[in-house]
Amino acid sequence: MTETSDGGGGPPRVAQLRPGLWDTVNERYPGSMIDKADFVPLAPLRKPLSECRLVFISTSGVQPKGSMPFDTVHPVGDYSFRRVPSASRPDELEIHQLKYPTASANRDLNVIFPLDRLRELADEGVIGGLAENFYTFIGYNMDPERLERTLAEDIAAAVSEEGADIALAAPA
Amino acid sequence: MSLQYLKDAAAAGDPEKLIRYVRLHFGDGNEEAGRREIDKAWIEALKPLLDVPPTDREFILETIRTRDPATLAHLFFHLHFYLVQRSGEWIHDGNL
Numbered sequence: 700m701t702e703t704s705d706g707g708g709g710p711p712r713v714a715q716l717r718p719g720l721w722d723t724v725n726e727r728y729p730g731s732m733i734d735k736a737d738f739v740p741l742a743p744l745r746k747p748l749s750e751c752r753l754v755f756i757s758t759s760g761v762q763p764k765g766s767m768p769f770d771t772v773h774p775v776g777d778y779s780f781r782r783v784p785s786a787s788r789p790d791e792l793e794i795h796q797l798k799y800p801t802a803s804a805n806r807d808l809n810v811i812f813p814l815d816r817l818r819e820l821a822d823e824g825v826i827g828g829l830a831e832n833f834y835t836f837i838g839y840n841m842d843p844e845r846l847e848r849t850l851a852e853d854i855a856a857a858v859s860e861e862g863a864d865i866a867l868a869a870p871a
Numbered sequence: 872m873s874l875q876y877l878k879d880a881a882a883a884g885d886p887e888k889l890i891r892y893v894r895l896h897f898g899d900g901n902e903e904a905g906r907r908e909i910d911k912a913w914i915e916a917l918k919p920l921l922d923v924p925p926t927d928r929e930f931i932l933e934t935i936r937t938r939d940p941a942t943l944a945h946l947f948f949h950l951h952f953y954l955v956q957r958s959g960e961w962i963h964d965g966n967l
Binding site for chain 1: 873874875877892893896899945948949951952963964965966967
């Protein structure tokens, strides 16, 4: 996204970097019918990065062992999310996700879910710390409206309660 | 393909769009692979029955009688993946 001015002296508007993105998606995946004219502008950082608590949001399907596995078989997708304590050890977590290669992540979870790297950034003072929980879901969701109306809103509400200052969102 | 696309296909009686979607789902985006996966699941379902071992028909009939159609359909998708995993030929990149 880039900032633009409307010339009226108001705050700069944030424009989409790739306004034709959804056209491209619809062309490649006939019937997906994604139509998104609106967008949420980037929120400005309100304090130095070194004072910000970071929350990680991932479509990796990583989840605590023993929690209800993500529904990887449902033809329309799974619109639930899991809280993953940021203090988890990799061996306390597992991946339930069919749609990306997980072999490397099973050897070193950090390649898809960088727990150790983010803790290092916190220890080095690059960021202020980590939220108590990270959030995960699976990316195979065929109903964009439901995804936005339920899953995205649910995660946004949960993240707000965590008191996180910044979010790192990563698709798998 | 969106959910609405599939609902429209179902309402219009367009089975080809629906089965194509199922094939794409089972084949991780490759329709021909999905077709083979469906065949593979049925073959795996047939094999254990060839010797006519005793099966728990009470469980089967009770499940069909007492569970709602959506749960049974969901179970059908689970059984597909269970059977293809049992075949030992796992084409998917990830884990169930």
